[in-house]
Amino acid sequence: MDQSDIRGAFFVECEDLVEALNDGLDRIDESLDAGPDPETVNAVFRAVHSIKGGAGAFKLDALVRFAHQFETTLDALRSGRIQTDPPLMALLHRSADQLSDLLQAARMGDASGSENATILAGQLAAAAGEVEETNDADAEDFGFVPMALDFDPVPADGVPAAATGGVFAIEFSPSRALYACGNDPSVLFRVLADLGQLEVQLDRSRLPDFDVLDWQDSWLDWRLTLITDEPEHQIDEVFEFVEDLCRLDVRPVVAPLPLPEPEPGPAEAAVAAEPVRPVEQRPGSIDENRASAPRATVRVELERVDRLINIVGELVINQAMLSQCVQDEGVAPRSPVRSRLDDFKSLAREIQESVMAIRAQAIKPLFQRMSRIAREAGDIAGKQVRLVTEGDGTEVDKTVIERLADPLTHMIRNAVDHGIEPAERRRATGKPDAGVITLSAAHRSGRVIIEVRDDGGGINRPRVLEIARSKGLVPEDAQLVEEEIDALLFLPGFSTSAVVSDLSGRGVGMDVVKSAIQALGGRVTISSHPGRGTTFTISLPLTLAVLDGMVVDVAGQTMVVPVAAIVETLRPRPADVHSLGSGDQVVAIRGSFVPIIDCGAIFGYREAVRSYHDSVLLLVETGRQKLCALVVDTIHDQRQVVIKGLENGYGKMPGIAAATILGDGRIALIIDPEEVVDLGSADPFALPEA
């Protein structure tokens, strides 16, 4: 293993760590009211810490600096010096995003930090309310220089819980003058900590936006809780020198707070002394939460897995051929050979499924990326948006996950931009200010269903129709049902128009989304309820190695057409087929004329047939919304086929997507409907004329 291998391994490991980090932050989000589970905070801290460690080894300075500041803030959270609240969580999420960006940059060989990282580091420092680093803040430096800091001012144990002297709540708001005189709150707090057990909590609610911040002023307040044996005047003495430079309120908390356990453990005393928040998490239950520890995994090169998948595909085909042979030999159905063969068959299937499962991955990392997209889009659009994910453990083929990223990003942005209404309009209709986008994944009948659902205003259908008409995408007098109007959003014309950005409905770039999904062998559909929101449903095959195909005959050749592209199959009546120009023919389907493409002729297998009474038409829909009728001779059946690439053996052939091996061992070519349609229509037009 040389240096670059180790470096590569580090970045791969970081992917997991970033995932764990985001995961932990999400969990903290969920339990915001109850307060974070210490184990989760620890996990988040560990993730950042590990990234920092690795980054240090590779001299990725910008990364180390940022991770260090991030870690410092998380440590403050861990030790209870600061509390989780929505602004802090937003900052932590943004920081996790930034960390991931820095990692990406470092991976590309860019070790320098970004301006954004510097700003965020400053915010993190401020959020941590760093006792130790206040000096730095004073010196106009927000403390992202790595420093060896000892963050354990609160001894977790050692101080007896039954500190009877008293519990004091101290509110301390330094003035600008306090800093100007060279005082440092951290020094004061350290002296206080000597008196007993001290809890420091930063109140940064007065802290303005960073770009309007006057750094010379004092924005930070502290709430302290001191458990001490000493009398109150000792506390006053600590603040003696700054009395007129701050607002100070020291008051004894009269009765010691009832503790959640009759006999508190030592670590609990610190928590119990925190007067504001009920503590649900008991130290004793931490161990139970460790059940979510990562399972053991093996990293394998994708190539090896693919080889295995190929071989297993062979095994299944071979088994089918063997069954055929045994049957042809006239072996009795109840013979031992047959039953052993059946066992073999089920074993082969089982192996195939297990091997396919190796490529499958939980969709979670993709969904986590989408949370980030939603956050960023919300910031840009100035809307409050919350992304809720469901079923993020759903497993999908790795390639599918990779190629879903772009279309999903598009859809999430669209949902934020066009789906969710501005807060005032939401309020007017009795909805909460914050819009909710739900991203869900589930397995349903051998396919993966992914939904992007928003609780926005729904599609403004009259407006959509009006625009489609004005752009000539539909005839003026066309009567469209609701679904047809919604489907207009997928028309390419919709994405290029400037008018659309004013549209309260949707439509930006949805044609791109649709073709990306179709390239994966999937479909996307819309359903929308005015005032209640819109749902986009993506249906995908489980794996790219297998395709739902319709097995057909074309001029004596067995071929496969992807079912995903087929809208319907029909036998045309002679009266429905019309000639158009020299040699071209169209078929009338429910009032519109659809061009006919003869597959046999396109592929050069035979002359174009003139009459289709013996043929079957496959009505296919391609990415650009063109309907086309493909002529085939017969349809055999519909089945799942294993996809074999052709490029290595022969090279790309127009109109052919790939090949597959049929049960009898012969190769069948898989038709690429999109290309066939392009081949068949020299001058493509967007929609069949109605």
Added chain:
Amino acid sequence: MAAPRAASDLREVVAFRIGSQEFCLDIRAVREIRSWSPTTVLPHAPSYVMGVINLRGAVVPIINLAERLALGPLQPEARHVIIITVVDTQVLGLLVDAVSDILTVPPSAVQATPRVGSEATQTFVRGVIAIEQRMLRLIDMEAVLPTGGRAS
């Protein structure tokens, strides 16, 4: 490098027959020999590309060598064989009448292809080998390849 580049590379050759003529190939380019099985026809392929077969899961194109060498079309039958060859990374099948021998040939035995009129012969035959009253025509596999895209 699987295909013979220079005559001095030669050690063993696989001899085979198309019609009445005998040809040979460097044995290092030959992966296996199998019986004829029907091919799946490729659209718009040149006439000498017979289509593709399934070779244990790999999609392998089959060249009708007789047609490629302009020896007239050879109608495949069950008695014909396919020589599976590997050139660089590309796997390719050659339809021939029959495989006859495996011969060891000293490099000095390879003579330049006599200057004949047939363009196909000049292109695909790298040299001739005289051995025991026979003449083996040494096939240039790289020239035989229907390189991707060009075939369409």
